[in-house]
Amino acid sequence: MTSVTADDYAWIRSSPLFRHALEVGYTLTLVRDVAPEEVLRVMEAEPQGLCTGVDPLIERQYELLDATDYWDAPSIAGAFTVPGESGDWTVVLHFDGCGMQPRFLEALSSKGGRAVVHSSNGGKPIHLFHWYEDGRLRTTFEWPAAREGSTPDALLPIMREVGCDLSDVEDRTGDSLDDKAAVLALTERLTGVRLTEEVLRDAHYRLGLVPDEPAEEWTAVVVDIIDAHGERFHREVTRAQVEQAASRARAEADRPRTDPLSAT
Numbered sequence: 577m578t579s580v581t582a583d584d585y586a587w588i589r590s591s592p593l594f595r596h597a598l599e600v601g602y603t604l605t606l607v608r609d610v611a612p613e614e615v616l617r618v619m620e621a622e623p624q625g626l627c628t629g630v631d632p633l634i635e636r637q638y639e640l641l642d643a644t645d646y647w648d649a650p651s652i653a654g655a656f657t658v659p660g661e662s663g664d665w666t667v668v669l670h671f672d673g674c675g676m677q678p679r680f681l682e683a684l685s686s687k688g689g690r691a692v693v694h695s696s697n698g699g700k701p702i703h704l705f706h707w708y709e710d711g712r713l714r715t716t717f718e719w720p721a722a723r724e725g726s727t728p729d730a731l732l733p734i735m736r737e738v739g740c741d742l743s744d745v746e747d748r749t750g751d752s753l754d755d756k757a758a759v760l761a762l763t764e765r766l767t768g769v770r771l772t773e774e775v776l777r778d779a780h781y782r783l784g785l786v787p788d789e790p791a792e793e794w795t796a797v798v799v800d801i802i803d804a805h806g807e808r809f810h811r812e813v814t815r816a817q818v819e820q821a822a823s824r825a826r827a828e829a830d831r832p833r834t835d836p837l838s839a840t
Contacts, residue, residue, distance in 0.1 A: 580764045582739035585757035591773050593630060596671075598756075601698030603675045605668040606767045608690045612655035612782045615666045618683050619676070621653055621784025630654070630669070630777050637671050650788050654781030661768025669776065670786065675704065678713070686711035692766050694759045703752065705759050707731065707766060719745050720755075731762065738762050 588594040607615055616623065627633060633654040640650060651672035657664050668676075675695045685691040685708035693706040707715045707725070715725040720740040723729065735742065738761035741754070764770055 580761045580770070581737065582754065582757040582761050584764075584770075585760040587773055588757055588760070589753055593773055593777055596634070598696055598701065598752075599698060600671050601696055601701075602669065602671050603693065603695040604763075604771075605676050605681075605691060605693045606660070606763065606769055607666045607668070607684045608660070608767070609663045610666055610684055610689065612657060612666045612668075615655050615668055615684060616653065616782065616784035619653065619668075619680050619784065619786055621786045624652065624783035624785050627654070627781050627783060628778075630779070630781070633669070633781055633783065634671060636783065651786045653784050653786050654779070655784070656779040656781055658769050658775065665767055665769050667769070667771070667776075667779070669781075676706075681706065681708045681713075682711045685709060690766070692763050694756075694763060696756075701752065703755065703759070705762070720758075721745070731766075734765050735762060738765060 605615075610618075613623075624636070627636075633652060636652040640652060651670045653668055653670040655666050655668045657666055659665070675697075676691075676693050681691045681693065688710055689708075690710075691706075691708040693708075694704065696703050702718060705715075705717055706713060713725045714727045715723055715731050717723045717728075720735055721742050721744055723731075732742075735758075739754070739758040740762065741758070760771060
């Protein structure tokens, strides 16, 4: 465990499962000493039984997407237990790219616990990493060179050892799979859990339906654009103005129309 590097995760380059995860978005969370059913309870997930292997988990997520608007669909999370450093760890996998809510991670890592998360939102991806310890976000980053958290530099020696690219964004030369392999190695350094294609593919998953997070209330939006001629348009529009404009548009759309060709 202490010597693992990105090279140990070269399997993601030829993995159908990981290719699918990157295409559609995924979140992979590891939590120490919290049972799968308790992790799903903290996530406010509705129990959905058990399944063997990752394929039924993926199929259930597609069924949800087919039945709802893609933008506000809930997600199916699958959780199972593996041995790791200082005890058992629950691995939680879901294919929606929305990530684990901070309030879940704070609760799951409280009282001396630890939670490690990495994710991708699919499409033109944003890749994120989070390390929580004792209820606090210790280190988080999208790019390894731009870290935040209460101890943003605590993992720097390990990040160098596993192969994280610590150069500035504009100077980077590696590809996303190199970055992701390094993040997987970093996750193993923090958990002692070796994740492989077989472990994720063949696990016995406890399933939970995770509700979509309610959208945040908003009071205004700012429109700030520059046209092709260099002219800037900047304006703040209140929520009341948007709703009034929408009401006028609906009323206009419902108004009876006269066919000009039938007029005499």
